[in-house]
Amino acid sequence: MLILGIESSCDETAASIVEDGRKIISSVISTQIEEHRKYGGVVPEIASRRHCENILPVVRQALDEANLTLSDVDAVAVTYAPGLIGALLVGVSFAKGLAMTTGKPLVPVHHIAGHIATNYLTHPTLEPPYLCLVASGGHSHIIEVLSYTKYRVVGRTRDDAAGECFDKCARAMGFPYPGGVHIDKAAQSGDPTEFRLPRPVVAGNEFDFSFSGLKTSVINLIHNSQQKGIELNFTNLSASIQTTISEILTDKTIKAAESLGYKKIALAGGVSANSGVRETLSRACEKRGFEFYMPDKKLCGDNAAMIASQGYYNLCAGITADESLNAIATLSMEEI
Ligand code: KG4
Numbered sequence: 001m002l003i004l005g006i007e008s009s010c011d012e013t014a015a016s017i018v019e020d021g022r023k024i025i026s027s028v029i030s031t032q033i034e035e036h037r038k039y040g041g042v043v044p045e046i047a048s049r050r051h052c053e054n055i056l057p058v059v060r061q062a063l064d065e066a067n068l069t070l071s072d073v074d075a076v077a078v079t080y081a082p083g084l085i086g087a088l089l090v091g092v093s094f095a096k097g098l099a100m101t102t103g104k105p106l107v108p109v110h111h112i113a114g115h116i117a118t119n120y121l122t123h124p125t126l127e128p129p130y131l132c133l134v135a136s137g138g139h140s141h142i143i144e145v146l147s148y149t150k151y152r153v154v155g156r157t158r159d160d161a162a163g164e165c166f167d168k169c170a171r172a173m174g175f176p177y178p179g180g181v182h183i184d185k186a187a188q189s190g191d192p193t194e195f196r197l198p199r200p201v202v203a204g205n206e207f208d209f210s211f212s213g214l215k216t217s218v219i220n221l222i223h224n225s226q227q228k229g230i231e232l233n234f235t236n237l238s239a240s241i242q243t244t245i246s247e248i249l250t251d252k253t254i255k256a257a258e259s260l261g262y263k264k265i266a267l268a269g270g271v272s273a274n275s276g277v278r279e280t281l282s283r284a285c286e287k288r289g290f291e292f293y294m295p296d297k298k299l300c301g302d303n304a305a306m307i308a309s310q311g312y313y314n315l316c317a318g319i320t321a322d323e324s325l326n327a328i329a330t331l332s333m334e335e336i
């Protein structure tokens with residue numbers, strides 16, 4: 001089955017054709033990062049306007065690169081939640097128009113479920129159930145993937161997401177937006193032991209995350225040293241930030257796996273591109289004899305192949321939408 005996937009939840013307009021949930025036939029991503037960079041973050045109205053301009057050429061290119069026409073695809077899958085509402089609405093309206101005029105099924109896909117599906121595109125044999133750590137710019141979740149379409153959230157962030165923490169620390173060091181990847185690069189040659197950063201104790205659910213304390217302590221450290229005219233070693237600070245975030249994410253994921261009896265762990269979301277997170281979690285799994293899956297680096301960031309992949313599994317489970325489908329800015333995985 002060929003699924004056309006459409007993604008426009010943040011600052012990437014993307015379209016892709018995926019076969020049977022596992023094989024990418026084409027994948028086109030038009031990113032707006034350069035434009036948002038001068039504002040230090042995504043400006044929602046600009047994002048919506050760019051999606052509006054880009055969506056038709058991006059979908060057309062995905063079909064052209066696959067050597068297909070609309071009549072060849074079996075369904076249209078689209079990210080409908082969560083994300084920037086004006087951005088989501090562009091993709092949802094466009095997908096709805098395509099599905100209604102061609103008579104193809106319209107398949108709604110939750111963005112985080114899409115990120116999880118990047119592992120199906122990377123690992124042909126991976127099947128649920130397993131435990132997945134999803135860390136992105138907007139979310140940090142530990143999720144039980146019970147089946148291809150059923151999830152239980154075991155832990156979530158109480159405040160900032162891991163990606164947000166990377167980006168805000170990076171901004172304080174003067175790295176361009178989005179800064180996570182710059183911390184990753186700097187950390188390669190840094191010494192993570194020069195700075196000791198706080199690891200939060202989260203009351204209540206032991207699998208919940210909290211990254212705002214870490215972010216605040218990095219920002220305070222930088223401001224205080226600037227006031228005193230002391231130059232900090234940002235290479236070492238980057239290494240400390242990366243090590244601390246990687247260890248927090250890994251510790252909680254491993255504890256959740258041990259407590260729930262999972263021996264199969266996956267990683268997903270934009271932050272899954274981070275070399276420290278990949279290495280720390282992969283090593284911790286190897287030590288315990290757990291199976292570990294992570295997406296190909298090219299699939300970690302927002303893309304539409306992940307939406308088409310998850311769209312296939314949703315369609316197989318009978319999850320489709322009619323013309324009343326609307327975009328939703330905030331929607332838990334358990335409500336889908
Ligand atoms: O999943 P994603 O592309 O968008 C959301 O759904 O939020 O995630 C984007 C986040 C950003 O915070 C970005 O800085 C972070 O993923 N990110 C990284 C790396 N690559 C992307 N963070 C740390 N290291 C990286 N290599």
Ligand code: ZN
Pocket residue numbers: 111115136137269270301302
């Ligand atoms: Zn994302």
